[in-house]
Amino acid sequence: MSAVPTAAQIRQTFLDFFKSKDHTIVPSDNVGYTSRDGARIFTNAGMNQFVPIFLGERSADVDTWPGVLSKGLPTRAADTQKCIRAGGKHNDLEDVGLDTYHHTFFEMLGNWSFGDYFKKEAISWSWELIVERFKFPPSRVFATIYQPNKEKGDPADRDQESWDLWAEKFRSVGLDPEIHIVNGNKKDNFWMMADTGPCGPCTEIHIDLTPGPIELSEERQRAGAKLVNGSDASCIEIWNNVFIQYNANPDGTFTPLPAQHVDTGMGFERLTSIIQGTKNFTDFETAKISNYDTDVFKPIFDELTRLSGKHYQSTLPLPNEQGHVIPVTEQEKVDVAFRVIADHLRTLSFSIADGIQPGNSDRNYTLRRILRRAVKYGRTLEFKEPFFYKLVDVLALHMGDVFPELRARKDQIKAVLKVEEEAFNRTLDRGIALFESEASKGSSITGDFAFQLYDTFGFPLDLTELLARERGLTVDTEGFEKLMTEQRERARSAMKKNVVSVSEIETKEPTKFIGYDELETEAKVLEIVAMKDKTAIILDSSVCYAEMGGQIGDSGQIILGANTYPVSSTTKVGNTWLHFIEGEEAPAEGALVRLAVDGPRRHAIERHHTATHLLHWALHEVVNQEATQKGSNVTAEKLTFDFNNAALTAGQLADIEKLVNERIVANDSVSWNEIPYAEAKNNTGIMQLFGEKYPENVRVVQIGGKPLALDGYSMELCGGTHTRHTGEIGLFRLIGEGAVAAGVRRIEAIAGLEAYHAARADADLLKLLAGKVSAQGVSDLEKKIDNLLAQQKELEKALKAAQQREASGKAKELLATAENNVLIANLGDVDGDYAMAVNDALKGVFNGVIVLASIGGGNVTLMATVSKEHQAKVQAGKIIQTIAPIVGGKGGGKPDFARGGGKDVSKVDAALAEARKLVG
Incomplete structure (x- = not known):
């Protein structure tokens, strides 16, 4: 590598190298991890997902991993693992932002052998990758091996085998192994999973980054060896190879394992900082080794600069007289804020993408603390309104290729972050003002006051400690914890207990459901019911659909002051809605809260539910009227539809799929109204499930015809939620058909973005x-x-x-944002064809100036359309010619339409802002 490689190239080089060594490249595990004692924690190391293999609980069958990037030997694996260290034994949270290398989220590159190769191959490949492939200067490379201190009771024997293997490598390039191999004790070079269980010696690779020539003299090499395993950041560990070969017994003895394993870990961000900081090992004199001064973080920093107007300058604060690292200058404060926000964005985005949301218990509360810490640092960059969620787009754009879950769940991530950020924003400034007043009174913050900040303003204890530390104050944490314990006991005693199942819950007050027309509402907490591992919140009104009739219940958030309580699901008992949150902490009975539905998820469910009605209609058209529904299940991911009939032929399935998509293209209206059941029963055009008991008044969902006239081609009794027009479904695809019982078949299908x-x-x-x-x-x-x-x-x-149907729906959304005959919008991570489809849809319904941008595939697409009546004021070609250079490109066209593009996605909003100036 002569040119300085990108972070993406560095990651891929690692994976490709081990792919060439017959390793299966497996996907990263979820960032949420349940430890062997049942605690829900974060994945903090690459080996977490392989623990069952190390313990012999399952075979090494990694070649069956879903979604693998390559196939290799089933006993060899390599990956890049998403890791979070923000709690428990590994907690780097308070150090983030104050130096160049601490993170709460990072990637761990690793290669694994499950009873396959051992020390010889692992060390040989480590040398080959580091020295021969990445081109680390050999004279700056050091290896450590395990040397027990028997006087201190260190286990096992010296790892002579690793010493011999490393000695051969160093001698091959004319270096003295006595200098370049350093002995390490149990603390540094013996790895244990726990007090008992698999364990073994490890060998680490360190690099000397001290200023000087690329290759070091023997005197400098000896000086570098003395820095290994020390505290000097100019000589750091980059890779650890653990050789799991013993079992630690309860009596303190160690016995050899029947199979020997290799477990390695190399920090991706650190590796990237070394390669890019030294300009690919060509400059150690002016090298700036910082994880944050790499293209891992640059896109986020660029977006922060665009949003805030502040610039990152890489400054670092120094310890004060008390040993605390506190930023002093304004630039130091800005740079700390940049590092904190960028790190915390990654932690929260990846966690939410993997199904863990900010909340009130264990790791969920850790995420809430992290988010509030980021929002607090946003004040340093003078953000007064929610900003954090706006950074998700650029993160998904630059990391979505490696971790596609970021792009797939981008809208959900943004929605969750925005709700949390808005809730904390409402109390942050008041809490800070109150803290400043209290801080002026003395040298410490009482437990009572810290608890008041938490309970009233949503300040986690560590945030109060951060504010205090910046002012040289201490916090009475013991007093705080005492008050917290008392509050938890009060909350538990106030709840109904010993409820195991939903059927045991007795309710009196009905819930008013207004979720057909609203996605947010204010509501009163009527009752709280504690269950085994979750809590049911009963409100007087709700916008969340409660699971029934085959449609899954909604998720969302209950918001009270600075606190949000994620609603994982909604169901009902009688006419009472139950909103389930995890854990025992909940808003108090009688509290006025705000309830918000998870919008993107609700809309996906609506697309599938409306498609179910079209499927039922098409089934009658293609097969016969006797093909009757026997049940259905509608979720955000797919729909299933059970019916009585013989197996369908391939031709029938194709006809059904075609008919449904034809009705979607027709964009028929979908309407619903409530009528007496007796009227519905006498209308032969309204489908209903015989044997079902219906109330006095029923809800009829009609597709086609005149809205509410009961003359549609599809009319069914249904209480679910639906799209307003069939075109909003986008695309419908059948994915399966088969038998589920005697005489009963099941169709599985997907719609909308899932189908796309x-x-x-x-x-x-x-x-x-x-x-x-x-x-x-x-x-x-x-x-x-x-x-x-x-x-x-x-x-x-x-x-x-x-795409055209999705674009039509997007165009309708954008119309609401138009002002004074001007519509300017950034469509985000979509391609130019989609942007053109949106533009074409808008042209037919909007008279004025349209300027659109998209950033799909890392390329900027710009287009402008100007109606004839407005061309005297501004022309499309002029708009594009002016704004395309801002994104590093060019373009032009006619007065009515023009198109252009560029490469700098960070400048898209700046280009659109300039367009707004042009059109006035």
């Missing part, structure tokens, strides 16, 4: 398969290739149609 992503994946697979088959040159497969390509074309047509 599946179709795109199929199209890509067909292209790949067609290319491979063609390369074989086998004549008897030519017809199959033609069929595959024909299917691909059909898929591409379907994708285009889905």
Whole structure:
């Protein structure tokens, strides 16, 4: 590597290297991890997901991992693991921002052997990758091996085998192994999972980063060896190879394991900082080794600069007389804030993408603390309004290729962060003002006052400690914890207890459901019911749909002051809605709260539910009226539909799918109204499930016809939530049909973005398969290739149609943002074709100036449309010619339409701001 590689290239080099050594490249595990004692913690090391293999509880079958990047030997694996260290034994939270290397979120590169290769191969490959592939200067590389101190009772024997293997490598480049191999004790070079269980010696690789020539003299090498395993940051560990070969017994003895394993870990951010900081090992004189001065963080910093107007200058605060590292200058404060916000953004985004939201218990509360810490530092950058959630787009853009869950759940991540941020913003400034007043009174903060900040203003204790530390004050943490314990006991005693199942809950007050028309509402807490591992909140009104009729219940948030309580699901007992939150902490009975539905999830459910009605109608059209619904299940991910009939033919399934998509394209209206059941019963056009008991008044969902006129082609009794038009569904695809019981069949289908992503994946697979088959040159497969390509074309047509429908829905949303005949919008991470589809949809309904931007694939697309009546004031070509250079590109066109683009996605909003100035 002559040029300085990007972070993405460095990560891929590691994975490709071990792929070439027959390792299976497995996906990162979830950042949420349940330890062996049942505690819910964060994944803090790459080995977490492999613990069952090390303990012999399951075989080493990593080649069956879902979604693997490559296939290798089933006993070898490599990956980049998402890790969080923000609580428990490994807690780096309070150090983040104050130096160049602490993080709460980081990637751990690792390679693993499960009873396969051992020390010889592991050390040989470590040398090959570090010295021969990455080109680390050998004279700056040091290895450590295990040397027990028997007087202190260190276990096992000296790791002579590792010493010999390293000695061979150093001698091969003319270096003295006596200098470059350093002995380490149990603390530094013996790894144990716990007091008992698998364990073994480890060998670490360190690099000397002291200023000087690339290759060091022998005198400098000896000086570097003395820095190994010390506290000097100019010589740091980069890779640890753990050799799991013993079992630690309860009596303190160690016995050899029947199988020997290798477990390694190399910090990705640290590796990147070394390679990029030394300009690919060409400059150690002016090298700036900082994890934050890499392109891992630069895109986030660029976006922060765009939003705040502040600039990152890489300054670091120094310890004061008390040993506390406190930023003093304004630039130090800004730089600390940049580092904290960027780090915390990654932790929260990856956690939410993996299903862990900020909350009130264990790791959920850790996330809330982290978010509030980031929001507090946002005040340093003069953010008064919610800003944190706006950074998710750039994170998903730059890390979504490696971790696609960021892009898939981007809207959900933003929605959760925005709700949390808004809740804390409401009390942050008042809490800070109160703290400043209290801080002026003395040298310490009482437990009572710290608890008041927590209970009234939502300040976690560590945030109060941070504010105190910045002013040289102490906090009475014992007094705080005492008050916290008392509050928890009061909360527990106020709840109804010993409830195991929902059926045991007795309620009196009905809940008023207003979620057909609203997604947020104010409500009163009527009752709190404690269950085994969750709590049910009963409100007087709700916007959350309670699970019934096959539709899954909504999730969302209950908001009280600075606190939010994530609602994981909603169900009902009688006419009372139960909103489930995790843990025991909850808002008090009688409290006025705000309830908000998880919008993106609700809309996905609505698309699938409306598609279920279309499917039922199409089934009658293609098969017969006797193909009656026997049940359904509607979630955000898919729908299932059970019916009585014989197996459907491939032709019938294709006709059903076609009919449903034709009605989606037609964009028929979807309406509902409540009528007496007797009226519905006498209307033969309204479908209902015989045998079901219906109330006096029922809700009829109608598709097509004149709204509310009961003349649609599909009319059913249904209490679920739906789209307003069929076009909002986007695309419908059948994914399965089979028997579930005697005479009962089940259809599985997906709609909307789920269908779009599946179709795109199929199209890509067909292209790949067609290319491979063609390369074989086998004549008897030519017809199959033609069929595959024909299917691909059909898929591409379907994708285009889905894109146009999605664009039509997006255009309707954007119309609400137009002001004074001007509509300017950043469509985000979508391609230029989608942006053009939105533009075309807008042209038909909007008379004025339209300027759109998109950043799909890391490329900026800009387009402008100006209606004839407005061209005397401004022309489309002029707009694009002016704003395209801002994003590092060019473009132009006619007075009515122009298009351009560029590469600098960080400047998109600046370009749109300039467009707004042009149109006035």
